[in-house]
Amino acid sequence: MRTPAISLTNLIGLEGVSRSDIQTLLDTGFYFRDVLDRPIKKVPILTGINVVNLFFESSTRTRISFELAEKRLSAEVVNFSAAASSLSKGEGLKDTVRNIHAMKMDAVVMRHPAPGAALQLSRFVDAVVINAGDGTHEHPTQGLLDMMSIREKFGRIKGLKIGIIGDIAHSRVALSNIFGLNTMGAEVTVCGPGHLIPPFIEELGVTVNGDVDAVLEWADAVNVLRIQRERMGVGIIPSVREYRNRFGLTVERLARHKKEIVILHPGPMNRGVEIDSDVADGDQAIILDQVLNGVAVRMSVLFHLLGARELLEEA
Ligand code: CP
Numbered sequence: 001m002r003t004p005a006i007s008l009t010n011l012i013g014l015e016g017v018s019r020s021d022i023q024t025l026l027d028t029g030f031y032f033r034d035v036l037d038r039p040i041k042k043v044p045i046l047t048g049i050n051v052v053n054l055f056f057e058s059s060t061r062t063r064i065s066f067e068l069a070e071k072r073l074s075a076e077v078v079n080f081s082a083a084a085s086s087l088s089k090g091e092g093l094k095d096t097v098r099n100i101h102a103m104k105m106d107a108v109v110m111r112h113p114a115p116g117a118a119l120q121l122s123r124f125v126d127a128v129v130i131n132a133g134d135g136t137h138e139h140p141t142q143g144l145l146d147m148m149s150i151r152e153k154f155g156r157i158k159g160l161k162i163g164i165i166g167d168i169a170h171s172r173v174a175l176s177n178i179f180g181l182n183t184m185g186a187e188v189t190v191c192g193p194g195h196l197i198p199p200f201i202e203e204l205g206v207t208v209n210g211d212v213d214a215v216l217e218w219a220d221a222v223n224v225l226r227i228q229r230e231r232m233g234v235g236i237i238p239s240v241r242e243y244r245n246r247f248g249l250t251v252e253r254l255a256r257h258k259k260e261i262v263i264l265h266p267g268p269m270n271r272g273v274e275i276d277s278d279v280a281d282g283d284q285a286i287i288l289d290q291v292l293n294g295v296a297v298r299m300s301v302l303f304h305l306l307g308a309r310e311l312l313e314e315a
Contacts, residue, residue: 005024006024006025006304008021008305009128010122010128011129011130012122012131013118013131013137013140013175014140014144014179014180014183015175015179017179017180018183019184019185022147022180022183024304025297025300026144026300028299028303028304029293029296029297029299029300030148030152032299032300033292035072036292036295042072043073044074046070046073046074046075046302046306047074048076049073049076049106049306050076050078050103050107051077051078051109052077052078052079052105052108053067053077053078053080053109054097054108054109054110054111054112055079055080055081055082055110055111055132056110056111056112057111057112057113057133059111059132059133060268061266061268062132062133062139062142062294063111063132065141065291065294066109066132068295069302070302072295072299075107075302075306097124097125098125106127106306107127107129107130107306108121108128108129109132110129110131110132110134111131111133112134113135115134115136117134117135118134128305128306136169136171136172137172137175138172138176138179139172139175139266141294141297141298142176142266143173143176143180144297144300144301145293145294146177146180146266147180147181148296149264149286149290149293150162150186152293153286153289157181157184158185158186160187161186161218161219161220162186162187162188162219162220162221163222163223164177164188164191164225165190165191165192165212165222165223165224165247165249166191166224166227166247166274167193168196168197168198168225169195169197169198170228173223173225173266174190178190178206182206188205188206188207189207189209189218190206190207190208191247192210192247193210193237194210197210212247213256213257216257219261220262221261221262222262222264223264223265223266224249224265225274226266226267227270227274240272240273243273243274247274248275249263249274249276250279254284260284261284262284263282263285263286264285264286264287265280265285265287265290266290267290267291269287
């Protein structure tokens with residue numbers, strides 16, 4: 001397989017990433033999906049490449065998925081936990097990163113609570129920087145894996161109608177989905193409590209609809225976002241029961257819509273709040289496909305950004 005080059009040097013977000021770059025990242029993601037289905041899932045593409053995973057915020061899926069992707073490509077992997085580092089002694093991000101870079105890292109995968117942290121990091125280091133989620137800004141590999149899962153299910157992205165339901169205002173997943181899906185020619189509608197929809201979001205090329213049943217009737221697929229429990233009980237989400245009644249993907253609500261609808265969720269899920277267990281575990285949900293595609297598309301991102309593309313033919 002011969003793959004075209006992409007124009008990116010880092011992956012900070014999907015905003016401004018071209019259709020052709022996204023297409024290439026997804027195509028290569030599907031190539032690696034096949035590799036993951038082989039009995040031996042490891043390829044020597046990134047042998048001798050050093051990658052550090054810097055997680056300043058908790059993560060289950062993304063951290064494990066990146067580490068697995070790096071190891072499947074035979075990279076050398078170092079994991080860095082903010083809690084166990086000298087950050088607790090007052091060291092700033094810049095010095096921490098410079099020290100890590102002095103250890104000759106080729107790539108840094110970073111999750112950080114501050115929007116813009118990944119971009120700032122890319123200015124400090126000449127290693128490849130991959131954003132694993134920066135505050136409420138972007139989560140580009142989540143956007144890519146969501147698009148890969150949608151393409152796997154429908155065979156295309158262009159022309160599809162995708163609803164994004166939940167707390168749009170605080171969601172980096174929503175933003176990366178919006179940028180990526182718009183670029184790939186999908187129609188996007190966002191849905192959630194009015195105060196959790198950012199003002200002027202229509203300027204990003206999406207439609208706003210506060211009626212979840214109308215969105216379900218319209219959409220081919222919906223991406224259901226986590227309602228962040230830390231925001232409940234502080235006036236932002238008045239009650240779990242009210243949220244579930246108005247916006248939750250309940251069994252009863254789905255049964256009212258006599259149509260096939262594909263359901264995504266980036267995780268972690270609040271079962272019984274934004275999504276019922278029977279829905280999350282049902283036939284319409286592709287949540288575990290998203291997890292597998294996450295490994296494959298992160299392998300694709302690492303492969304393209306670390307410049308080893310000529311080796312793909314030999315793998
Ligand atoms: N989807 C996602 O980012 O999950 P984690 O927070 O567990 O990484």
